[in-house]
Amino acid sequence: MDRIFIEALDVDTVIGVYEWERTILQSLSLDLVLTTDIRPAAASDDLRLTLDYAAICQRIQHFAREHRFALVETFAERLAETLRHEFPLTWLELTVRKPGAVPHARSVGLTIRRGTLPKENV
Numbered sequence: 001m002d003r004i005f006i007e008a009l010d011v012d013t014v015i016g017v018y019e020w021e022r023t024i025l026q027s028l029s030l031d032l033v034l035t036t037d038i039r040p041a042a043a044s045d046d047l048r049l050t051l052d053y054a055a056i057c058q059r060i061q062h063f064a065r066e067h068r069f070a071l072v073e074t075f076a077e078r079l080a081e082t083l084r085h086e087f088p089l090t091w092l093e094l095t096v097r098k099p100g101a102v103p104h105a106r107s108v109g110l111t112i113r114r115g116t117l118p119k120e121n122v
């Protein structure tokens with residue numbers, strides 16, 4: 001299966017377990033890998049037949065603005081659910097980084113994979 005990716009998408013959101021984090025915007029950096037079959041779109045040169053990565057980025061920015069969570073785990077899980085519900089995805093991998101959250105670490109975060117990874121048929 002083909003993969004569309006989004007790399008280092010920066011979003012501002014309210015996130016954190018500590019009281020002081022509830023009142024400020026912090027940046028998260030997101031990487032996504034989304035499986036789809038790109039051949040119908042490539043054959044017809046038609047954006048409607050593939051995953052529109054610009055529309056997905058826009059949706060993610062909106063999601064980050066409209067939610068406030070304590071944990072990056074909750075942010076990741078809820079975002080994955082939203083994208084799977086609103087876009088024709090079979091599988092996705094989402095990495096959420098919280099840069100500068102921990103002293104001496106460039107960033108901390110997690111990677112989740114959700115959905116069913118379709119069988120490879122080359």
Ligand SMILES: Nc1nc2c(c(=O)[nH]1)N=C([C@H](O)[C@@H](O)CO)CN2
Pocket residue numbers: 015016017018021070071072073098101102
């Ligand atoms: N597994 C996690 N650990 C921690 C989180 C988190 O979201 N998931 N968050 C924090 C704080 O909010 C941190 O980002 C600032 O110190 C701590 N640990």
